[in-house]
Amino acid sequence: MVYIMGVxxxxxxxxxxxxxxxxxxxxxxxxxxxxxxQIHENAPLPSLTSQQxxxxxxxxxxxxNAPMLPKLELAGPSFRPQFCTNLKVREDAxxxxxxxxxxxxxxxxxxxxxxxxDQLKSLKVETDLRRYVRENIMHHRLVNTxxxxxxAMGLPVRGQRTSNNGMTAKRLxxxxxxx
Amino acid sequence: MASIHxxxxxxxxxxxxxxxxxxxxxxxxxxxSVEGASSSKDTSSRAPAEVQERKSTKTLKVHPLxxxxxxxxxxxxFSTSSIKAAxxxxxYSFSExxxxxxxxxxxxxxxxxxxxxxxxxxSVVRKATVDLVDLLDKSKDPKFSPxxxxxxxxxxxxxxxxxxxxxxxxxxxxxVLSIPRGIELVNxxxxxxxxxxxxxxxxxTLSATLLRQLKETNHSALTDIxxxxxxxxxxxxxxxPDVGSPLVQLIDYGIREISVASFVLxxxxxxxxxQTKYPFLLAxxxxxxxxxxxxxRSPQFLPIEGYHLSVPRLLMEYASGARQIQNGALLGxxxxxxxxxxxxxxxxxxxxxxxxxxxxPDAYSKRSEILQHYSQGLQxxxxxxxxxxQEAAGIFxxxxxxxxxxxxxxxxxxxxxxxxxxxxxxxxxxxxxxxxLDS
Numbered sequence: 073m074v075y076i077m078g079v080x081x082x083x084x085x086x087x088x089x090x091x092x093x094x095x096x097x098x099x100x101x102x103x104x105x106x107x108x109x110q111i112h113e114n115a116p117l118p119s120l121t122s123q124q125x126x127x128x129x130x131x132x133x134x135x136x137n138a139p140m141l142p143k144l145e146l147a148g149p150s151f152r153p154q155f156c157t158n159l160k161v162r163e164d165a166x167x168x169x170x171x172x173x174x175x176x177x178x179x180x181x182x183x184x185x186x187x188x189x190d191q192l193k194s195l196k197v198e199t200d201l202r203r204y205v206r207e208n209i210m211h212h213r214l215v216n217t218x219x220x221x222x223x224a225m226g227l228p229v230r231g232q233r234t235s236n237n238g239m240t241a242k243r244l245x246x247x248x249x250x251x
Numbered sequence: 252m253a254s255i256h257x258x259x260x261x262x263x264x265x266x267x268x269x270x271x272x273x274x275x276x277x278x279x280x281x282x283x284s285v286e287g288a289s290s291s292k293d294t295s296s297r298a299p300a301e302v303q304e305r306k307s308t309k310t311l312k313v314h315p316l317x318x319x320x321x322x323x324x325x326x327x328x329f330s331t332s333s334i335k336a337a338x339x340x341x342x343y344s345f346s347e348x349x350x351x352x353x354x355x356x357x358x359x360x361x362x363x364x365x366x367x368x369x370x371x372x373x374s375v376v377r378k379a380t381v382d383l384v385d386l387l388d389k390s391k392d393p394k395f396s397p398x399x400x401x402x403x404x405x406x407x408x409x410x411x412x413x414x415x416x417x418x419x420x421x422x423x424x425x426x427v428l429s430i431p432r433g434i435e436l437v438n439x440x441x442x443x444x445x446x447x448x449x450x451x452x453x454x455x456t457l458s459a460t461l462l463r464q465l466k467e468t469n470h471s472a473l474t475d476i477x478x479x480x481x482x483x484x485x486x487x488x489x490x491x492p493d494v495g496s497p498l499v500q501l502i503d504y505g506i507r508e509i510s511v512a513s514f515v516l517x518x519x520x521x522x523x524x525x526q527t528k529y530p531f532l533l534a535x536x537x538x539x540x541x542x543x544x545x546x547x548r549s550p551q552f553l554p555i556e557g558y559h560l561s562v563p564r565l566l567m568e569y570a571s572g573a574r575q576i577q578n579g580a581l582l583g584x585x586x587x588x589x590x591x592x593x594x595x596x597x598x599x600x601x602x603x604x605x606x607x608x609x610x611x612p613d614a615y616s617k618r619s620e621i622l623q624h625y626s627q628g629l630q631x632x633x634x635x636x637x638x639x640x641q642e643a644a645g646i647f648x649x650x651x652x653x654x655x656x657x658x659x660x661x662x663x664x665x666x667x668x669x670x671x672x673x674x675x676x677x678x679x680x681x682x683x684x685x686x687x688l689d690s
Contacts, residue, residue, distance in 0.1 A: 107548035114440045114546075141550050146559045147450035149573075149624045155448060155514060157480045157521035158574050 074117050076129050077198055081117055088113035094132065096197035105131065108141075108192055135195040206249055213247050223247050321370040321653040329418040334376055334384045340641035342649045344373040345418055352421050355467045356429040359410045359536050361588070361677075368685065369653050375645035377408070379634055380415045386632070387416060390580040391530055398570055400538055401584040403634030404607035406677025409584040410536055412634060416582055420532040425579065426472050426523055428465055433537030434592055436563050437545035443560065445550075446513075448485075452547065453561045458512035461562070462505045462519065472529040473499040476522055484514050498522055513561040520565065524576040531579035533569060538583030540592040541567055542622055558625060567625040583629075601626035607636070637674030646676075650684050657688055664689060 074081045074090075081090040091102035106113040109127050111120065120128075131138055147153070152161045196204055212220030222229040228241040244250075327333065328346040345353050353372065357363075366372040383401075390397050401409045410431075420427050430436070441457040466473065476498040482491040488508045492500040498519065505515025523531050535541070541563040547555040557563040568574045569581050585594055587608060594604065596612040597619060612618075638646070644665065651660045658664065668683030 103548070104552050107552045108550050110444055110550060112439045112442050112547070114438065115442070144445055144549060144551075145447075145450050149558070149571075149621050151450060153449045155484045157518050158525055159568060160573055160575070 074120065074125060076125065077132055079198070083116070083118050085117065086113065087111055087115045087117055087120065090117045091128075094197050096195070096201040101192075101195070104192060108138075131192075132195075132197055135192050135197075138192070141190060209247060209249055220247070223249070321655070323371050323373070323649075323652055326371065326373060326649075326652075329415070329422060331419065331423045334380055334415070334419055336378075336381055338376050339378050339381065339639070340375060340645040342373050342375045342645050344371045345414070346422070350421075350468045350470075352417050352427055352429055352468065353414065355464050356417075356427075357431045358414065359431045359586070362410050362414065362431075365680065368655060369649065370655075373649060374411050374415060375642055375649070376415070377412070377635075377642050378639065379408075379412055379632075383412060383416055383632060384419050387420065387532070387580055387582075391578055393527060393577050396576045396578075396580060397630060398572065398581045398628055399583070399630045399632045400602055401582070401632045401634060402602055402604055402608065404636040404675070405587040406675045407634045407636050408638075408676040409634050410586070411676070413534055413536055413582060413584045417532065417534050420530070423530075424470075425530045425532050426470050427468065427532045427534065428461065428520075429532075429534040429536075430461070430566075431536045433535050433540045433586075434589060436566075437540050437543065437547070437557055437560065437592070439546040439548075443547055446561075449561065451559050451561050451564055452549075452555060453513040455509045455512045457562050458516040459506050459509045462502050462512060462516055465519070466499065466502050466506070470529075472523070472526075473497070473502065476526055476529070478518075478522060479525065480518055480521055482515075482518055484511060487511050487514075516562070517565055520569075521574070524569070524574065524579070527578040529578070531576055533566070533576065533579070533581045535566055535581075535583045537586045537589070537592065539585045539594045539598055540589070541570075542595045542598045542626065543592045546591070556621075558621060570629060571625045572628045595622060597622035598626050598629075601629050602631040604631070638669075638676050638679065639674075640669070643669050643674065643679060646680060647684070656684060 073083060076091075076094065079094050081093045083090075087106055088099065088102045091097050091105060092099055097105070103113055105111075105128070109124065109131060111124050111128070150161050152159060209220070209223050213224055214220070219229050222241075223245050224247050226242050226245045227234060228238045229245065232238060232241070323344070326342055326344050328348075329343045333341075333343050345351070358366065383399075386397060386399065389395055401412055403409050417427055417429050435441070436454070436457065441454055441460075443452045443454050445451075446453045474497045478492060478494050478496050478498060478501060481494050482501065482504075484491075488511065490508070491504055501515060501522075502519055505512045505519070508515075520533075523529075541557045543557060544554045545557050545560060545563070547560065549555055558567055565574075566581075569576065570583070585598075585608065586592075587594070594608050596616050598604075599608065599612055600618075601623070647660070647665050650656050656664075664687075667689065668679060668687065672678035672683045
């Protein structure tokens with residue numbers, strides 16, 4: 073059993089599925105978190121090293137404080153690293169491409185394009201997320217909106233029928249909502 | 252009776268198969284006691300009359316399920332002399348003598364399933380096998396180092412052809428490095444880490460696994476070959492062997508220090524491919540997966556291309572000729588059963604494939620210059636889409652001797668299954684022989 077932020081994650085699933093056991097993480101977010109921390113997403117959870125588990129816990133405790141993503145440079149086919157044994161880079165092809173103005177083969181590196189923004193910066197999980205949801209409901213109640221009154225009565229909020237069904241709302245809707 | 256109606260039909264079927272299995276075990280023990288000589292407590296079987304009949308006549312007069320055990324004693328192992336034109340249609344088994352490359356490196360999944368059906372892993376020599384082996388024999392000339400990709404329709408026998416080539420090369424004392432499931436290099440199943448020195452994502456565990464498998468082959472070349480390239484990686488852990496040390500020391504270093512395993516793998520392959528004393532075969536199944544976008548993701552969640560991962564990049568550099576094997580060959584086989592890793596446009600055009608490998612790319616599909624660079628110089632080796640009658644008869648003979656057919660073997664059964672499958676090897680074996688109750 074792997075414990076992250078006090079949550080026991082199942083050993084039978086790969087990392088990208090097991091992480092959804094944490095409140096606030098769905099499958100898409102789980103994949104993004106694995107990619108962010110360079111954890112191979114199909115890894116069986118027991119195979120994660122202690123460093124990877126620590127990195128996960130550290131990230132999920134404070135996602136907003138995580139360091140900025142570095143701009144990774146990725147090598148093109150004509151890139152020759154310093155440690156190199158029998159690799160022969162075709163200089164003639166490289167020069168011909170530069171002459172033609174084609175940049176992809178000419179440059180030694182192809183800089184990776186950074187995404188539109190780090191979606192994981194505003195991530196909330198577990199206690200933070202529960203507190204956020206509870207505060208939203210409390211705000212509705214304080215300003216006396218319809219939504220707040222429905223939460224207080226324990227009835228459906230979003231316009232559902234109440235003559236039949238509505239059992240989930242009756243069970244879960246509270247001002248101090250637990251789940 | 253009322254209780255039976257409550258149970259679903261599937262459980263009734265289970266009960267019947269359990270009873271059959273119990274009967275089969277008893278009968279198998281009875282038959283084994285007949286094969287042995289001394290009587291044992293197992294001779295008190297459920298079918299004493301049948302056992303008596305067997306003792307006297309030893310003919311096939313029992314139910315097909317309880318026939319004699321498989322008799323493959325006459326089948327010989329693959330050797331250098333077994334692959335010639337005269338032996339087309341003859342079945343040979345893959346040698347179990349250690350080091351067994353099939354056990355060390357593994358086999359593709361479809362081949363593993365087929366091996367589980369038969370009593371011995373074996374395959375039939377085809378004309379294509381003879382041609383491929385001739386091509387490999389020519390590769391001893393340093394000017395001719397073939398980079399060949401086995402192509403063909405789905406089920407035409409590409410993986411088996413590759414295995415036969417591996418067996419031949421092992422028997423001929425080549426150094427063999429086989430990657431039977433190329434998809435495992437790119438399907439995000441092993442750890443990866445970015446390295447700024449090479450500007451690629453390293454795969455340390457995968458590299459260490461390949462090094463360990465190479466060491467397990469226990470080839471004499473690993474102690475005979477001496478290092479010529481110095482291992483000058485900056486900030487490398489101590490213990491790297493010097494120039495002039497045996498190659499096996501460098502392999503041990505790479506297995507021990509997993510953080511530098513990717514660099515060690517590159518150095519080891521460079522040493523093996525630079526020497527000319529021992530021929531080297533680099534065999535990759537699921538070759539097309541190297542040229543696809545991998546399932547790995549960068550920290551920005553962008554998909555990582557195959558050529559930005561250390562192990563696929565190394566293989567593609569050998570495939571494109573950027574790294575050369577002085578004595579030996581690179582042999583790949585495409586696989587057409589994985590929808591996530593299909594044959595890409597650039598590889599399709601480089602190998603000049605036909606419609607059995609997928610839709611022909613049109614003029615509007617984008618071609619990546621990088622992938623075109625990595626697929627230049629590859630030579631296609633087309634597998635015939637149909638088995639010859641002789642080859643199919645060889646497979647049928649293996650199944651008869653294995654007592655693996657569900658029904659009585661006959662020429663009519665053989666010809667009908669051969670025609671129904673149109674000579675396609677996989678269809679002939681899986682749908683024709685394995686799944687039929689026709690007689």
